[in-house]
């Protein structure tokens with residue numbers, strides 16, 4: 001059962017031009033992380049990491065482009081029309097998704113809290129190479 005006052009809700013979101021749209025099941029009060037690694041710090045990305053079965057791409061698979069670097073584990077998916085990365089497959093959770101909470105429609109978001117993640121020292125954060133879902 002979901003905790004009282006923080007029930008799971010179906011959030012929707014997408015890229016700027018609207019071609020990429022998705023839904024994600026997550027609490028109304030979101031616990032996000034902000035990462036200082038080379039790509040997240042430039043993008044200002046707010047991570048909402050969920051297992052694959054809580055994320056569904058509704059439209060836009062035809063316009064998504066994949067960018068990879070370093071270990072090429074993370075699949076950085078961005079809209080080839082407007083350039084916004086509204087979700088991607090993170091290195092820490094290659095079987096799931098990280099949704100950019102900045103790209104969620106605001107109606108279902110009750111609250112956000114943000115913790116800092118030291119992605120500049122990724123290997124020390126995740127010595128086993130992957131992370132657990134929280």
Ligand SMILES: [Zn+2]
Nearest residue numbers: 015017079082
């Ligand atoms: Zn777009």
